[in-house]
Amino acid sequence: MTTTFIPDTLVKPARPWRRTHRSTLAMLGFMVLAGLSSTGIVAVTGLAGPLGWYVAFVFSLAVLGFLGSFFRDRVVAVDLFATVLICTAFMTVLIPWVSIFYSVIKRGAPAFYKGYLTTDMLVTSSGEALNLGGLSHAIVGTLLMLTIASLICIPLGIIAAIYIVEIKGRFAGVVRFLTQAMSGVPSIVAGLFIYSTLVILVFHSFSGIAGACALAILMLPTVTRTAEEVLKLVPDHLRAASYALGASQTQTTFKVVLPSVRSGLITASVLGLARVAGETAPLLLTSGYFIKLTTNVRNGAIGSLPTYIFSTLGAGTTESVTRAWGGACVLLALILILFIGARSLGGRNKGR
Amino acid sequence: MPTQLVSDASPETSPDDPVGRVIATEYGPSDKVFRGVITSGAMMSLVVLALIGAFLLFRGLEIFRDFGFGFITNVVWDPGDGIDKATASFGIGAMLVGSVVTAVIALLIATPFAMGTALFLEFYCPSWLRIFLTSVLDLVAAIPSVIYGVWGYAVFMKYGTSWGRALNEHLGWLPLFHVPSQNFERSPLIAGMVLALMIVPITTSVARAVYSQAPRDQIDAVYALGGSRWSGIRHIVLPFGRSGLIGGAMLGLGRALGETVAVYLVLNLVFRINFEILASVGGNVASLIANKFAEAGEYELKALMAAGLVLFLVTLLVNFAATAIVGRTRGTES
Amino acid sequence: MITMLTDNTSTVETTHQQASPASEVAETSAMETRGIHAWFGKNHVLRNVSLQFPTNSVTGLIGPSGCGKSTFLRLLNRMHEFIPTAAMAGEVFLDGQDIYRPGAAAAELRLRVGMVFQKPNPFPSMTIQQNVLAGPTLSKTKVADKKDLVEDCLTRAGLWKEVKDRLDAYGSSLSGGQQQRLCIARALAVRPDVLLMDEPCSALDPGSTLRIEETIHELSESMTIVIVTHNMQQAARVSDYCAFFLSEDGPGHLVEAGLTSMIFSNPSDQRTADYVQGRFG
Numbered sequence: 026m027t028t029t030f031i032p033d034t035l036v037k038p039a040r041p042w043r044r045t046h047r048s049t050l051a052m053l054g055f056m057v058l059a060g061l062s063s064t065g066i067v068a069v070t071g072l073a074g075p076l077g078w079y080v081a082f083v084f085s086l087a088v089l090g091f092l093g094s095f096f097r098d099r100v101v102a103v104d105l106f107a108t109v110l111i112c113t114a115f116m117t118v119l120i121p122w123v124s125i126f127y128s129v130i131k132r133g134a135p136a137f138y139k140g141y142l143t144t145d146m147l148v149t150s151s152g153e154a155l156n157l158g159g160l161s162h163a164i165v166g167t168l169l170m171l172t173i174a175s176l177i178c179i180p181l182g183i184i185a186a187i188y189i190v191e192i193k194g195r196f197a198g199v200v201r202f203l204t205q206a207m208s209g210v211p212s213i214v215a216g217l218f219i220y221s222t223l224v225i226l227v228f229h230s231f232s233g234i235a236g237a238c239a240l241a242i243l244m245l246p247t248v249t250r251t252a253e254e255v256l257k258l259v260p261d262h263l264r265a266a267s268y269a270l271g272a273s274q275t276q277t278t279f280k281v282v283l284p285s286v287r288s289g290l291i292t293a294s295v296l297g298l299a300r301v302a303g304e305t306a307p308l309l310l311t312s313g314y315f316i317k318l319t320t321n322v323r324n325g326a327i328g329s330l331p332t333y334i335f336s337t338l339g340a341g342t343t344e345s346v347t348r349a350w351g352g353a354c355v356l357l358a359l360i361l362i363l364f365i366g367a368r369s370l371g372g373r374n375k376g377r
Numbered sequence: 378m379p380t381q382l383v384s385d386a387s388p389e390t391s392p393d394d395p396v397g398r399v400i401a402t403e404y405g406p407s408d409k410v411f412r413g414v415i416t417s418g419a420m421m422s423l424v425v426l427a428l429i430g431a432f433l434l435f436r437g438l439e440i441f442r443d444f445g446f447g448f449i450t451n452v453v454w455d456p457g458d459g460i461d462k463a464t465a466s467f468g469i470g471a472m473l474v475g476s477v478v479t480a481v482i483a484l485l486i487a488t489p490f491a492m493g494t495a496l497f498l499e500f501y502c503p504s505w506l507r508i509f510l511t512s513v514l515d516l517v518a519a520i521p522s523v524i525y526g527v528w529g530y531a532v533f534m535k536y537g538t539s540w541g542r543a544l545n546e547h548l549g550w551l552p553l554f555h556v557p558s559q560n561f562e563r564s565p566l567i568a569g570m571v572l573a574l575m576i577v578p579i580t581t582s583v584a585r586a587v588y589s590q591a592p593r594d595q596i597d598a599v600y601a602l603g604g605s606r607w608s609g610i611r612h613i614v615l616p617f618g619r620s621g622l623i624g625g626a627m628l629g630l631g632r633a634l635g636e637t638v639a640v641y642l643v644l645n646l647v648f649r650i651n652f653e654i655l656a657s658v659g660g661n662v663a664s665l666i667a668n669k670f671a672e673a674g675e676y677e678l679k680a681l682m683a684a685g686l687v688l689f690l691v692t693l694l695v696n697f698a699a700t701a702i703v704g705r706t707r708g709t710e711s
Numbered sequence: 712m713i714t715m716l717t718d719n720t721s722t723v724e725t726t727h728q729q730a731s732p733a734s735e736v737a738e739t740s741a742m743e744t745r746g747i748h749a750w751f752g753k754n755h756v757l758r759n760v761s762l763q764f765p766t767n768s769v770t771g772l773i774g775p776s777g778c779g780k781s782t783f784l785r786l787l788n789r790m791h792e793f794i795p796t797a798a799m800a801g802e803v804f805l806d807g808q809d810i811y812r813p814g815a816a817a818a819e820l821r822l823r824v825g826m827v828f829q830k831p832n833p834f835p836s837m838t839i840q841q842n843v844l845a846g847p848t849l850s851k852t853k854v855a856d857k858k859d860l861v862e863d864c865l866t867r868a869g870l871w872k873e874v875k876d877r878l879d880a881y882g883s884s885l886s887g888g889q890q891q892r893l894c895i896a897r898a899l900a901v902r903p904d905v906l907l908m909d910e911p912c913s914a915l916d917p918g919s920t921l922r923i924e925e926t927i928h929e930l931s932e933s934m935t936i937v938i939v940t941h942n943m944q945q946a947a948r949v950s951d952y953c954a955f956f957l958s959e960d961g962p963g964h965l966v967e968a969g970l971t972s973m974i975f976s977n978p979s980d981q982r983t984a985d986y987v988q989g990r991f992g
Contacts, residue, residue, distance in 0.1 A: 036759075038750040038798035041811040042789065070543070099851045100818055104605035111501060114493030121574050122517050125528045132531070184418030192415055200419050202700075203426055209628075209696030210429065210689065211635025213663045217685040218429040221436050242425060249422065274404065275411040303521020306637035306667055331523045335638065338527055346531065353524045360519050368512075504795060594832045598894070600790060601826035603818045603901060604849040612849070616836050 059085040079120075083113050129353045136351025145328070146316040151337045151345035160352055162318040163333035166233065167359070169322055170312065170329060171298055173237035174244055179294045181241075182248030189249075190256040191278055201253070208246035215242040216307030224311055233322030236312030236329065240301045248297040255289030256282065288370055295367035299360050305331035330356045430689065437683030440467060448683060449473065454648050454665070456677040467680040469662055469687060471650045475565065476661035476688075479640060480633035482569025482654060483576055488626045490573070491580035495622075496610060498581075499588045518578035526642030529571040534643070537567035541655045556656045563645035565659040571643055572636060576629030583628060583703060587621025588614055624703030631695040635688060637663035662688045741766040741905055741935040742787060742824070747801035748962075749782050749791065757782055758962035760801075762954055764905070769927060769936045771950030771971065773943060775991070778956045779963030780939045784907050787937065788824040789817040805905070822850060825903035829910040831890035833882030833897070839865075840878040842893055846901035860900060868896035869926045888919020895926065906930065908938040912945065924949045943987060947975055955983045 063081035070081075090106035141159040149158030185204065189197045219239040228235060259282050267277040283290070308314075313326030314336050321327070330352055338349040404412060440448060444467060451468020458464050494514075498507055529537075541561035548554050596609040604612070641664035651658040666681050666688075673681060740763040749757035757779040764770050772780045785791040786799060789810060802809045810820050833842045843861045847854045854860055861878065865871040870892040874885070882893055891911060898906060908927070912920040927936055927949050940946050946953055953975075954968035967980045978984045985991055 036746065036748050036800045038748070039800055040792070040798050041813065042792040042817065070547075098816065098819075100603070100605050100608065100849070101816070104607040107607035107610070108501065111493045111497050114490050115497040118490045118494055118574075118577055121533070122520075124532060125520065125524065128528055128532050129524065181418055181421050184415050185422055188415045188419030192412055194412075194416055194419070196416075196419070196423075200422060204422050205700055206693055206696055207422060207426055209631045209635075209692050210426075211637070211663055211692055213635070213637045213666050214429065214433070214685045214689045214692075217666065217682060218432055221432050221682060222428075242429075245422060245425075273411075274408045278411070299519050303519075303523060305521070305523040306663065309667060310670060331521060331638075334523050334527060335642075338530070338642065349527055350531075353527055356521060357524065360521070361516070364516055364519065592832070594828060594830055595834060597790070597793075598828065598832045598834070598897075599845075599849060600793065601788065601821055601828070602846040602849050602897070603821040605818055608849050612834070612845075 055089065056086070059089055062089070079117075083117070086113065126357075129350060129357050132347065133350035133352075133354030136347045136354075141351065142355075145318040147318070151340045151348055152342040153344065155344055155347060158348075160328075160330070160333055160348075160355060162316060162328035163330045163352060164355065165318055165320065166312070166315075166327040166329040167302065167331075167356075169320065169327070170233055170237040170240060170308075171302060173234060173322065174240040174301065175294060175298060177238065178241040178244045178248055178297065182245055182293070182297070183252050183290060185245075185249045186252035186256050187278060189253050191274070191282065204246045204249045207242070208250070210242065211306075212239075212243055212304050213306040213310070215239045216310035218242070219307065220310045228324050230324045231311065231313035231326040232324050233312050233327040236308045236327070237322070239307035239311045240304060243304060243307065244297040244301045247300050248293050251293030251296055252290055255286045255293060258289070259285055291370045292367045295363050295370065299363040299367065302360055302363065303331055303356055305335055308332050309335070330359070430686070433682050433686040433689060436679050437686050440680050440683040444468070448680075449687065452648065452650055454669070454680075456669075456674060460674075462676055465676055465680075467677070467683075469665065469684050471648050472660045472662045472665045472684070473687070474650045474652075475644075475659045476634050476663070476691075478652065478654065479565050479569045479572060479644070479659065479661055480630055482566060483572035483633040484626055484630050486570060486573035487577045487580060487629055488622070491577045491584055491625065491629070492622055494577065494581045495584035495588055496614075499585055500606065500610060500614075514578050514581060518582070520575075522575065522636060522639040523642075525571055525575055526639040529567065529639060529643040533571065534562060534567065537564070537570060538562050541566055545655050553652065554655050555653050557653070557658075558656075560657045561655055563643060563657045563659075565644065565651070565654045565656075568640050568644040568659060569654070571639055572633045575636065575639065576632050579632060580622070580625040580629045583625030584618060584622045587618040587625075587703070591617045620702050620705050624699045624701075627695055627699035627702065631692045631699060634661075634695065635663055635692045636661070637667050640664050641667055739765050741805070742937075743804045744783075744787070745802045745804070747783065747786060747803065748799060749779065749786060750796075750798040751794065752796035752798075755962040757786075758964045760956075760965045762965060762968060764935050764937055765952065766935055767931060767933065768951040769931045769938060769949055770952040770954060771946035772937065772939045772954050772956060773941075773946045774956035774963070774966075774986070775958070776941065777963075778958035780956050781909055782963075783956070784826075784909055784937065784939050787905070787907055788821050788826055790821075790826065792817070818850070822846070822852075822901045823903050824905045824907060825898035825901065826907045826909065827891070827894050827898050827911050830914050831887060831894050833885070833890050833893050835881065835883045837882060838879045839874055839882055839885075839893060842882045843896050843900050845897055850901065852901070861896075864896040864899040865893075867899055867926075867930060868892045869922055869929075870896060886919070888915050888922065891915060891919065891923060892926065895923070895930075899930075903934065905935045905937065908936065910939055910941060913941065920945070943989075947971060955980075955986060957982060957986075 059082055062085040063078055066081040066085065067078050086109050087106070090102070090109055136155055138156045140156075142164065143161050144157075144159030145162035146158045146160075147162075151158070185200055188194055189201055216239050219235050219242070223235040223238060224231060263281060263285065264277055267281045272280070308329050308331060312329060312332070314332040315326040315328050317328075319325070319327060334349045334352040334356065337345045337352065443462070444451065448468055450470045451466065452471040453466050453468050454471075455464075455466045457466070498510060498514075502510065538561045541564055542559075544566075545554050545556055545561070549556075591614040595613045599609040599612060640661050644659045644661075644664065645657045646660045646664060646668055647658040648660065649658065662684050666684055669677065669681060742764045743762070745761050747757060747760040748755070760783060772783065774780055782791060787803060791797050791799060799811070803811060805820070805823065809815070833839075834845060837845065840857075840861050841848075843864050844854065844857060846852075847860075862871060862875070865874065870889060873889060874880070882890065885893060891914075895911075912923055915923070924945065927938065930936060931951070938950065940949075950971050952969065953971045955966045955974065955978075956963050957966045958964070967974065967978060967983045974983060975987050978987065
């Protein structure tokens with residue numbers, strides 16, 4: 026048969042299945058055609074602005090792809106059509122989120138001036154000029170309530186996770202299931218519960234502690250579930266080694282297991298915080314809203330970022346709406362900081 | 378040196394049914410304390426959940442006694458003169474319908490996008506981009522509802538309004554798209570669209586987790602038979618991930634049912650049953666509570682508690698069902 | 712590196728330097744590879760494999776694990792490219808045309824070069840009949856007589872007698888060996904010219920293995936089969952030709968290839984002799 030000799034020193038890796046110039050041009054031509062037809066559609070139906078054009082474009086792509094499937098090889102055409110649809114769906118969904126981030130920054134920026142973060146609204150009404158007043162009371166209130174909520178919630182969450190993973194008690198399944206159920210409690214119901222217990226029976230007024238408790242209820246499932254996942258990752262042979270050395274369960278848990286997941290537990294806690302930092306409804310019912318900077322968490326209403334946003338938006342004037350955006354900006358920044366903190370403290374990415 | 382390895386004291390014969398001895402760890406005192414503390418701490422979540430239900434029931438019981446099942450079906454919310462109970466009439470019927478309508482709209486819009494996003498991330502996205510986008514998705518899931526509400530009110534409203542108007546112009550013959558007046562602002566459709574945006578990340582995460590477990594060897598078999606990437610997805614991944622997608626959608630539904638602030642800021646609260654989703658009329662139970670709470674007298678407050686209880690039970694049910702459905706797919710794989 | 716695939720009974724011309732025209736490929740080979748290299752990212756896993764597969768024969772690819780046999784197999788039906796970091800060089804000819812030429816449709820190729828995998832993978836949500844017809848369904852090919860096709864494929868795969876009464880049962884209700892034969896029937900339904908088999912019996916018991924080997928023997932009368940196997944005895948039993956792959960601290964490469972009888976009784980290379988005699992593996 027044949028003998029073949031090819032010197033392999035000059036061979037370079039290649040990917041001949043990748044898109045060639047010709048097929049890229051074909052795709053571009055396809056998109057241009059869709060663009061032309063969408064311009065036509067917009068002219069006929071009067072859809073509004075760039076967004077309307079985008080919708081028409083997607084529609085044209087879909088129709089053209091569908092028609093194309095009758096000409097070319099069916100399987101390949103359907104595959105192309107599906108690819109276009111899925112990629113478009115993804116990009117469509119990104120647009121509003123990008124818009125949110127963009128709006129928050131663009132519309133909130135005018136509210137910032139030198140004293141914005143350090144003044145409260147005690148002497149300023151939200152309709153006044155933007156270089157007066159600020160949201161110091163909101164920031165302080167939020168931070169205080171988040172701290173109290175953490176103090177309640179993080180130990181409880183870690184304890185629940187230890188119960189499920191380390192002790193594996195009789196009720197472990199029940200606790201797990203109910204924690205999951207708790208994550209679905211509507212935030213306003215948590216607020217209602219705390220209102221009917223702490224606010225009415227204990228404090229007889231709005232209070233920061235009540236607000237913190239409502240937040241803790243909402244935070245607990247997240248912390249528990251993340252802590253549980255982190256504890257599950259500890260390999261069993263680590264525990265086995267500790268027991269084999271004669272350590273008790275207490276010693277094993279505190280000296281072997283927990284230290285090895287310390288960063289994961291920190292991530293769990295910070296993620297839980299990020300989730301509740303922006304909750305408004307429960308705070309409306311428990312800590313109310315107060316325009317003065319205060320550290321009294323025991324009785325009396327206290328300001329917070331979400332309720333600040335809510336109340337300034339409700340005032341309705343241009344200036345107050347800008348203040349609302351400014352508050353949104355600070356809130357989003359807080360959540361971003363918490364997120365980045367969680368990731369960097371936690372180390373490796375938990376992305377699936 | 379001993380030559381015998383089996384001692385004389387060993388039993389000659391063993392009964393056919395040997396009785397097992399109990400082997401269990403006896404925990405030392407420090408461990409007993411530790412286990413006790415941990416166990417009671419863990420029970421807190423059970424306790425809290427039970428307490429929530431109990432308190433709401435306790436406070437709202439009077440309302441159920443006075444109005445019975447009518448509390449759920451009645452559409453009027455009238456605190457009366459605040460003093461005489463007989464003048465009051467409470468019913469969450471309109472708001473319950475509103476909750477369901479907005480949540481269903483959100484579900485119908487969000488689910489296809491969530492499925493598309495999950496498929497994109499899992500099968501179409503280049504790997505270097507995937508990690509970044511997953512983090513972005515996690516971040517977006519953390520955007521607070523009040524910000525969605527502000528954005529929905531101040532930025533999105535005009536787009537939603539013009540789309541509503543266009544829908545009414547071209548498809549207005551459908552009863553769903555009738556409107557009593559030309560005001561398309563603050564409609565259930567707009568609220569539903571904002572809610573859809575909020576629940577896409579949840580559904581996407583769940584769907585993605587399930588799709589990533591689809592059996593690769595079968596997808597390979599599809600390719601080897603001349604199928605394309607979409608063939609593999611359509612015939613293997615989607616049937617495999619169906620329960621995951623449904624479960625994820627239901628989790629999103631649960632969230633949408635209980636959403637307060639975003640709906641409150643975007644929707645125009647009117648207390649009547651309304652299926653005309655383009656009209657500026659709607660509400661949901663959560664925003665009812667938020668709206669009426671501040672000026673509620675004693676009796677009205679109890680009615681709000683009762684409303685909260687109903688909402689709590691509904692969302693609990695939806696979430697239980699969702700977890701069970703998702704658990705079914707995960708269970709068969711582990 | 713020079714490789715030879717000799718067959719004493721046929722007379723074929725000898726030619727070539729690099730980049731020879733496709734028309735000079737010997738007519739008795741269904742597929743031919745020339746200077747095939749494969750990479751995963753920067754990892755060079757296969758080096759300069761040039762091999763011909765004579766028509767209607769069985770060629771066994773043998774060698775220790777990890778020397779690139781499966782990667783080579785996947786290059787033959789363009790499944791290698793599904794791995795994101797995959798790259799290759801060289802040419803693969805089917806009927807005189809390079810399957811990696813620009814504009815070549817990979818999906819169509821896979822209808823002509825079928826594959827059976829190591830672990831039986833019938834589609835669990837489809838019945839036996841639907842499994843067999845999966846190929847035409849996916850490629851949206853019209854089938855004149857479905858029942859005929861199903862019976863023909865299952866008979867050739869040696870499964871018809873056992874399942875003819877329960878074509879509506881689900882694929883997952885069969886035993887391991889039966890599932891693998893179902894996968895073979897499924898691969899046959901698109902009428903491929905070449906069938907690639909990646910260790911098809913390694914997950915099966917000896918009884919099923921023997922029956923599949925019989926099937927392979929019967930199928931080779933009408934198609935070209937390339938089978939990767941770790942089991943030397945199986946290679947000796949089932950293949951007409953053998954190609955021995957080896958990886959010595961580097962990319963896998965072809966050491967020797969020829970008639971099975973020659974490879975086993977009188978190999979030219981000492982390494983081949985060591986391997987077939989079990990001195991390493």
